[in-house]
Amino acid sequence: MKSISIKATKRPVVGKKEAKRLRLEGLVPGVLYGGEEPIHFQAPEKEFKSLIYTPNVYLVNLDIDGTVYQSIIQDAQFHPVEEQLMHVDFLQTSDDKMVKVEIPVKTEGFAKGIRKGGKLKLNLRTLKVKALVKHLPDTININVDDLDLGQSYKVGSLQRENLEFLNAKAVPVVTIMITRAARAAKVGKG
Template identity: 45%
Template structure:
């Protein structure tokens, strides 16, 4: 997983009014859980940009008033109208396995695409469970043997030291047959 640091400040007051005041100051109310105790903190909105608007999975180093914790972004809440970030939940990385969505990366050339077919990506991310140090940046999926009308499924993918949680029959990519080639 890629790494990112977020610097935050502990929150003394919890509640709707205090959270609204924090957002007005350009801070995002957040919580870290999964370790010993919950830590409520706030961090500048700008620090979340690289974490949210990317398909990559990140291990986040939280620096909360000098206290360093490793975590992953578990959940986010957005405003329903203006789509601004309202709240972020972080899961602390411990010795327990974590569940992460990791992007899919295709490798190779498909004979079906060379013949005029179109590669359609059905699954953009694969859900993995394992220790944080074993989670890869992306999952490589080979499309070398895909001909027209064929699919590559989750069952055909193997990732070392982690468990794939998606249904094994789920297609990751398919080579669609164009209309001009269907009659042949």
């Protein structure tokens, strides 16, 4: 799994007034959970750009006043109107602790159904998984070569070593939709 580093400093004062003051200075308040006690910190908003505005999932090396904590982002809150990052929550990870995270889905191959005029539909862009940090992949790759018209891969049919899928088993991840052109070609042959 890819990693990214963020430099931050501890927040001596917490509360709404202090958080508002920080935001005016271009800083984002945040909290690191999962350790003995939550650690309140602040970091420049630009530190989060490559972490927040991407479909990728990163392991974050959160450097708070010189101490580095391995973590993953749990939640990011934005201003309801502007695109300003308001608050960030991180979860401290360790090699022996399971984490839940959403991993992007990536399709590969050329489905039989597409050759017959069908259309690939990605129903889930991410899958929620539970695993140890060392087993988390960058993406969940699904080979669609064998899918024909009207067929799909459901969450329950996906098997990955050391990963537990948390989405409902009956939900289709990727489907080959039957288009009007494919239906007309099928009727014309039959």
